[in-house]
Every structure is written in structure tokens, then in C-alpha cells.
Amino acid sequence: MSMIKIENLTFSYPTSYDYIFKNVSFQIDTNWKLGFVGRNGRGKTTLLKLLLGQYEYTGNIESSVEFDYFPYPIADKTKLTNEIFLEVAPMAEEWELMQELSYLDMEADVLYRPFNTLSNGEQTKVLLAALFCNEGHFLLIDEPTNHLDVEAREIVAGYLKKKKGFILVSHDRYFLDSCVDHIFSLNRATIEVESGNFSSWMENFERQQEFELAQNKRLQKDINRLQQSAKRSSQWSDRVEASKIGAADKGYVGHKAAKIMKRSKNIEARQQQAIQQKSSLLKNVETTENLKLSPLKYHANTLVSFSDVACCYDGKMISEPVSLTVQQGDHIAIDGKNGSGKSSLLKLLIGESITHTGTIQHGSGLIISYVPQDTSHLKGNLSDYARENALDESLFKAILRKMDFERIQFEKDMQEFSGGQKKKVLIAKSLCEQAHLYVWDEPLNFIDIYSRMQIEDLIKAFSPTMIFVEHDRAFCDTIATKIVQL
Template identity: 25%
Template sequence: MLTLQNVSYTHPNKELLFDNINLSLSRPGKAALVGNNGAGKSTLLKIIAGALHPSSGQVRADAKPYFVPQVFGQFNGLTVAQALQIEDKLRSLREILEGNVTEENLALLNDDWTIEERCQQALSHWQLEGLDLAQQMQSLSGGQKTRVFLAGIAIHQPNLVLLDEPSNHLDTAGRQLLYGYMQSTSNTLLVVSHDRKLLNLLDMVFELSKRGITGYGGNYDFYREQKQIEGQALQEDVKSKEKALRKAREVERDALERQHKLDARGKKKQAKAGVPKIVMNTLRNSAENSTSKLKGVHAEKTGAITQELQALRNELPDQDKMKFGFDHAALHKGKILVKATEINYGYEGLPLWRSPLSFQITSGERIALKGLNGSGKTTLIKIILGEHAPKAGSIYRADLAAVYIDQDYSLIDNRLTVYAQAQQFNYSALQEHEVKIRLDRFLFSKDDWDKPCSALSGGEKMRLSLCCLTIRNHAPDVIILDEPTNNLDIQNIEILTAAVNAYQGTLLVVSHDQYFLEQINIERTIELSQPL
């Protein structure tokens, strides 16, 4: 059983992250923790894991949590055994087997005589056969580090497991192993992830937002359906409030018109009756006071409705605001853009691919580029872009305009501000206010325009990349996305999905996120063979 009661957390700079969080997860529950970037999902997991202390409130768990983090840089100076916190136990086992049977060694081993065997089995299951537990963590790739910590689940055999973006660095094979674990385990799970296929394997969803935590009793698809229903109800509330505001303004206008007519009629009567000037002034002041009071009453009503309407509008989802808005006129569907015949690439005289590649890319296609880590996906992209020439075979490449959005968002110049970066793509000489309108549409408000791009998160850099393409206006022939959903929260993935689906040109995507590939209507796959 995991229980959070009135948990709050304030950053060291005194900024409140979340307040009075209450959550209950019974064994063997499997739950997702979702929310926008900056909502505090990773921080909340660290608090539950004991790596951070809440500013107030209590965390209770009937089992010690095992935590698979999202970032591994803090372990680079450690060995695999040290990162998994099993070095002392393994050393004690070796010393006992060598005859050094001390109370200290027995206490450290704690009757865990199968620790070495479990390590070998767990590492082998996660495709880390032969990995030396004395190897430095910094020598491993991101995917290998993730697999090490996932193997730690079978090694430590916890009842409560916390996972922070566990599929981020995993290739397709690694993700399949992770999905299998999620389905078969009897562990209690709390998972932060943007991998919607993974989220659909869980029994419930907790949404963390400024309003606190809201629980939904179903998987991610169920959560999305409920959010859509809530969104539709919110849209109806907005429409109803807009109608009420229009009605209130009409009533205000009619009332003031009636008042003006009454005042004018009264003036005429008074003038005809020869009312003294001093009395006329008194009556005029009285009429003006009445009009002023009437205006005040109606202004209060319309002001209250306007505030309620703005609050409702602030809750509307953002992804519908963000469209490419390209001029697609220059795109010719079906035109051959790239044709490769028996191509290969080589490093140190050795061919990169076991089998040479032959393929054709035509305008308007949506293609996934798949292969294991190290299979040469990035190399093939550079060949398609004309940055590399194949060492064998031939390739035809039409005169095409391509945009490559890589994992490091190289499209963004970290030396520039957000506004200056947008201006780099202002080829059609849009006015300053038009550029800022488009930035605002992609959630970059006035407060963000002078912010350095180096300070942006991955999701913000993705949004700014998309915004730059809209400012550019003319649709590129090809957009290439390299693992675009890595490190994005669900909100930004939805934004990316909506924007990509509005694009009519050729799309080439490298991604292990099968759900994302389905959502953007990928038509076929170029599969790379195992590298030599």
C-alpha cells in the first residue's frame, strides 16, 4: 500500500511546485503518473523513493520502493554493482565462500545466497549477457544504463517499483521486454512515461496538475476518452459563458440607451416648462449619477462573466491552436525524391549493413526508419540528405528542400533568444507582431520572447522548431524526425502529432514509439539489417 497525505514541495528558490497532494495505491496496483512538463512528476517519484524530502505532508509505503530513474549521470563514477547497491553483498558472498565467515559478512549477505545467480539471469534477460558488474556506468549507453536498472528489479525483488520514463532510451526489442514485464509482474507499479503503448498496460492513471492529483480508473485510452468528454463539456461551458457575456453586454447597451432617452425626454419637458437653471442643473446631476450607477452595475456583471470566461479558456487544451499553416502548393504528390540501389556505407573498410539497401521515396509518403541501436539509421539519414555519399551502390536525389529535426534539436541556435531564433526563419518578411502572434500560438508568451534558447526544455525546443517551420511558411519536401517523442511529455507529443498530421509532404520518422507511428499514419517501413 502506498499513501501520500497532503504532500507539498517547494523548490530551494521558494517556488511552490505542488501543494497538498493526496494519492493512494493498493497492492498490486499498476498506475501511471501523467502531467505536463514542469508539473513535478519526477520530483514526486523521488519523494516517494526517499531521494527527496517533501516540504510538508507524509509518505507511507508498506514496502521499500525500488526506483528506476530517468537520468543516470549521477552514477557515472560508479561501477554497475555500486549503482545497483549490491557491491557489498557480492563482496561478502565471495569472502564467505573463500572461508572468511565473519558476522559482518553474514549480516551484509543476509542469507541472500542466490545473489550472483540472480544477477546473471537478470542481466541476461535484459540482453546484457556478459556485462561485468565491475564495469563503469559511464562506459555504457543510455539504453544499457536503463537495462541495468530494470535488471535490478529481479535482483532486488521489491514489491513497489517506481519507473521514471523507463522506455526513453530503449530500442524496440528493449521496449518489448519492458512491456512483457509490465504485463506479467505482480509488483505494485507507479510509472511516469510518455510511451502511450506502455501506459495502456496500466490499470489506472493519476494526472498531476496545478489543481492537484486526479485519478482515472482505467488505462491511458480510457483517460484520453474521459479528458475528451471533459474537454467537450469545457467547450460547451465556454460557449455558454460567451453567450452570457454577449447577452449581458446587450442588456447593458439597451439599458443605457433607455436611460439616455429618458434623460433627453426629461430635459425637453423641463425646458418647455421653464424650470429654473439651478433646478435644471440639479436634475442633470441626478440623471448623470443614475447613469453612472447603472454603468457600474452592468460593468460589475460583465466583468465577473469576463473573468469566468478567461478562466475557462485557460483550461482549454493547447494542441488545437498549433498548426503548421504551410503553403503546400509546391508539393507534387508521387514525385520520386530519392531512389537508392544496392547502397552501403563503410567504416574502416567494413560495410555497415549486412545486406545493401534498395528503396525509393516518393512525395507525400509517410515512412518509418527502423533498426536496432547502432544499425546506421543516422548514417542513412545523412545519405538521404546528401551529407554522406554511399561507399557502394548508387543513389538518385532530386533537388529537394528537407528539414531534419534531430534528438538534439540542432535546428535551434542556443546562442539566440526565442524571438531571434524565430526571426532566423522569417524568409517571407513577416511583421514583428505577426512573428510574435505565431510564437504565442506555440505557447511562447511575451515573457518567453527574450529567453535564451539554451534555457528551453526538450519539449519547448520541439515546439519552437515547429513554430519556426510555420514562420518559414513554404512547406519543405521532406521532414525527418529522429526519435521526436524522446523526453517530451504527453501534451507536447499531442502537439507534435497534430502539427505533423496537418503536413502534406514526405515524412521520414525514426522512432521506437509504435503508438506515435500509428497516430501519424505511417504507411510503410524501411528496415535496416543487423550491422556487421
């Protein structure tokens, strides 16, 4: 057992004038399975890269273990997978990787295939297996679930549960609960480490917030009462001072004035104490304002129908044909393994030209709002983006503020945003659009847990007609009215 110690860590990006971390101190055990949670843009990935020594900082990071990072950067993906393995874990034996792959329900023959022919989910599994072959290293795992379907997430969670010595950044509640024994939380004002899984941490965090809110309310009442008392004491003091003029017993009046002055000072001291107590509260309270949506009512019950539709690549169907109807108020989740054509089905729905079997019928005058999976096209500032997409800029930015964007983000180039912030831009755009049908392709990738729950509440409140692909089991359990399996 050894400890990773961070003392007085301070860091900001050279192009930015706001601190990501300021005088941060904490320590973690290298045997822990640590879930790392926090709102988008708080600096989770930045902290991992600081541990890796990729940025200059002030303070001290002390560790007796080497750090490895997932996703591991692969320069040439055309190489055979076993060659990639030797790059990642040069001291390990091939049989060790085969053993690790078997724990991830993968066949050993993937080692003899070019790495770029593996699906994103298969690549994720291979790299995790290879990194865990580096004996004695501490693994920094940054959002591994973004390319994993539901089944693969369960397999990887089971795999990680048997391991130790890692930090896992994830916003998937079920995934975290399945494989971590400590939570490392990047809060609004502090960093905290707590034993347990995500659910136990969340329960404790919410209980602490409730306590602080109640304490804050009580102290505010005390401060208001003490302010009134101080005001009355001041008025009494003024009257006593006035009564000195022409008084027969000035000594008695002076004694009375001294007593009032002492009482006034006691009230002031208690008031300052209450203010000081109050100032230590609510630093980490996470508030989420309700989002709003204005879906359009369609003139018919059926908006879209698919009849024996399957996407084709190189003349081959990539999944069994599917038939479905999208009706008013439906929240349809498209489920299936990676590579089964889920995103292609959504692209067909919005009118992209993809070879397919069967027929798709759209209702006349149907208006669709689409959130793509890819965010790489986002660049420039938010004002220009709103103008280019004919969005109400005030509404667009108000939605982003409700999704925990700081005002300083409005001045930055979107290329500087975190993955979750970029995804929030696409969701905010969709929420600005009045549509009959909302088509969202993996909308929650990289998005923090609070915003996920905020979006769940929005959909439950406004019940827009939706068809979506999403692998977050908690979200699908809460939202989906139908599940279509590919």
C-alpha cells in the same frame, strides 16, 4: 499497502519568479502502476525530484517507502555491468538480477561486459532490472522509452505490467496503455489521479472538456440575457423615478419602484451566480491550434534514391544494405533495432560524411530540412537562435506558442528548457523552413501527447515529403505511407 501523501506543496526555482507548483495536494497508493502525463514544462520531472528530496519546498511530503529514480546516474560507465548492479541494488543477489534480465529477454552474459559497451536500450533494461531488485522501494521512472526501439518498448511494457509500485513518465500512448492501472495527470490548473489506463483517462478527460465547453456556452448565454434584463430594469427604474415628479399618488409610484428594485437585485444575484459557475469551468481545457507548413513542390517525382546502402563502422556493415526511393508525398518510416544504423542513414541523406556501401543519388537543387535527435547544442535565447538560423522570428515564436510555450519561455536560456521544449524548438525551426524534403530523427522524444497529435494532424493536412525515424507506434500507424526495415 501504504500511501504517499503530498499536502500544500509549493515550489519555484530560485532563478524563476513563476511557481511550478502552488498549494498542491494529492495522495497515491504505493501498489499502483501509475502513468504520469502532462504537457511539456508543467513540472513532471521536477515533481519526481521533489519526491526524491533534491529541492527545497514548502508544504509536506509524507511517505513510508524509499524512492529510486530512473535513469539512475552512473559515474563510471567503464565498470563491468555486475559492478554497476551492486551500486544500484547493494542488498540484492546476482541471481535476482539474472532473473529480472530474463524477463526482459536479455542474456546473463551482459553482466560481465563493461557497461559502456551496452547499447542505450540494453543499459535501460539493465538499470530497470537492477532498480526493481531494491525490494520495497517505490520507483520513479522518467521517460524510459527514449532509447528503446519498437520491439524493446513492447518487452519493457510487458515487464512493467507484471510489477507494481511505480510512477512512469511517458508520452507513448501504446506503452502507457500496456502497463499502467492508474493515470496521474498534471493538468493546466489541477493534479488528478484516476483509475484506468491512458485511453480510458483520455476519453474521460475529453468528455469532461466537452461538457464544460457546453456548460460554458450555456452560462454565457444566460449572462448575456441577464445583462439585457438588468439594463431594461435600470431603464424602467429611471422612468418610474421620473414619474414621481408631480404624481398624485406618490405611495403607489414608490411601491412600483420598490418592486422594480427587488427584481433588479434578483437579476443581479442570478447573474453573479452564473458568472461564478462559469469561472469554475475550462481551467483544464487543453487547446491545440492547427500548425501550418509550406513544403516546396519538387520538379520531379523522385527526390532521393538509395541503392544497396549500408553504413560501416570499423570496416563492418552495421546493417544489411538497403535500397529505396523517396518520392513526392512519401512519409517513410525507417524502422529497426537500436544500433541498426537508422540515424546514420538519415545523416548520410543530409550529406554527412559516413563510410558506407552503395550509392545515394539526390535530385538537383533538393532542399532538405533536418531535425536531429540530439538537443544538447541548444543554448541562448530564442531570438538569437532565430537570427543565427535565418528564421522569421515572429513565425518561429508563433509556432512555439501554438505548441504550448508560455511567453515567459521566450526570455529564458534554452538550456533551462525541458527535454520536450528543446525538441519543440527543433521542430518549430523545421516548420519555418520551406523544403522539398523533411528529414526528422526521433522528433517526438520527450514531446507531450497533445503536441504529438498536433504534429500528426499537421502532416496529414499538408502531406510534406518526409523520411523519419520514430518509435512511437501510434504516430507511425497514423503517418507512415511506407516502412523500411533495417
